[in-house]
Amino acid sequence: MDAEQARIMQTLGGVNLAAHSVQGGMALPPPHGHDGTDGDGRKQDIGDILHQIMTITDQSLDEAQAKKHGLNCHRMKPALFSVLCEIKEKTGLSIRGAQEEDPPDPQLMRLDNMLLAEGVAGPEKGGGSAAAAAAAAASGSPTDNSIEHSDYRAKLSQIRQIYHTELEKYEQACNEFTTHVMNLLREQSRTRPISPKEIERMVGIIHRKFSSIQMQLKQSTCEAVMILRSRFLDARRKRRNFSKQATEILNEYFYSHLSNPYPSEEAKEELAKKCSITVSQGVGSTITVAQVSNWFGNKRIRYKKNIGKFQEEANLYAAKTAVNAAHAAAAAVQNSQTNSPTTPNSGFQMKDEEFQLDSAENKNSLLTNMFTGSSGSFNLPNSGDMFMSMQNLNGDSYQGAQVGANVQSQVDTLRHVISQTAGYNDALGGNSMYSPHGLNANGGWQDATTPSSVISPTEGPGSVHSDTSN
DNA sequence: CTCTATGATTCCAA
């Protein structure tokens, strides 16, 4: 400020007050210079006035007030004032000229573009949902993603809301501040040389300041969106193993529907629900329908690829559900109702209960009824074997999983149990292990009605391990 | 660390 004052002082020294023209040159004779012209006295006067102005801050308030009043009443005041205004305008122009060029900040543009693309800026609910939808549509079926998707969207709209309120706040504050400053300056312009252009410049400065604050806001908003986005994507990518119970439920379904392991939409929902309930003692992890689909997709392909590897598992789950099948059969027989066994995916229900058969005779009779009375699409290899093998299970108790399951699945399970029973290899075509009768020569599952050729239990078809990634 | 299991994603065909 001192420098500026000195410059003004100097500049004033070269002012031709009569013409009110300003010579902007800096190298001027000192204000008190005596050049012998007739303006000498006047210059002396001006110098005196200026001196008073410059030293006014050094004086006490009362003194200064008195001085100010005196100066205001000075005959030269209006002229001096307008000159000061002109000078200030000149310097203001030069200052403004220096920082006038206001190229659209590339960073700001980037931020704006990103906010627009993410749907944070721009029209309400316009691009936002579009971006979120695009993010969600990138993966799998839209049905279950709606959960994560809506979560993402909710968070995004939260960010959006904060952004807009903040932006509004800033704008309001900026406007308030601007009008305040403008009023102040207008007020002061009566006593101080302030040109409208200077006010304009001031407003520009304020706006720039506020826009830099806005940029910070935009930046942090962008960051928040990025974090949200990456977290959203990470969450999709991050793998958390299902709980043991959930896997068990899925496996039970899979192996009891081996001939057609394609759960219907309802069955998937049921499974998802069941898994989520079972898993609820965990950290709130739920299993969605899409995850069930993923699981079955993976399971089918992996099972098919290497059946040998899954033998043990298959045996286990088949045994687990075998008695349930018998139980279901018992229920069916007791009700004298014969469900159509050709609908593999109908009426899938689960019920937690322990089921224990009382006696071998009871079991046998139930099974006899079950298979002699049904018109299943399966060719059972040998009912005698079945009885024998089922007797091997006598006395074992199993965790019940399926009551009222369709006959098809019961058949699957029972066939498995039969075939995995040691000592009956010959009767089953020389293969003691379960072969996926639903799996046709092409590797398809579609035609489940004919028992396929026996596949070596130790090695799947070619024992391909193409999934050995990494 | 490596290796395997496994949930998720992507690409493609039907």
Next chain:
DNA sequence: TTGGAATCATAGAG
């Protein structure tokens, strides 16, 4: 749209 196949990326065991 769905499922198969390949692949990715991580969890978890050793």
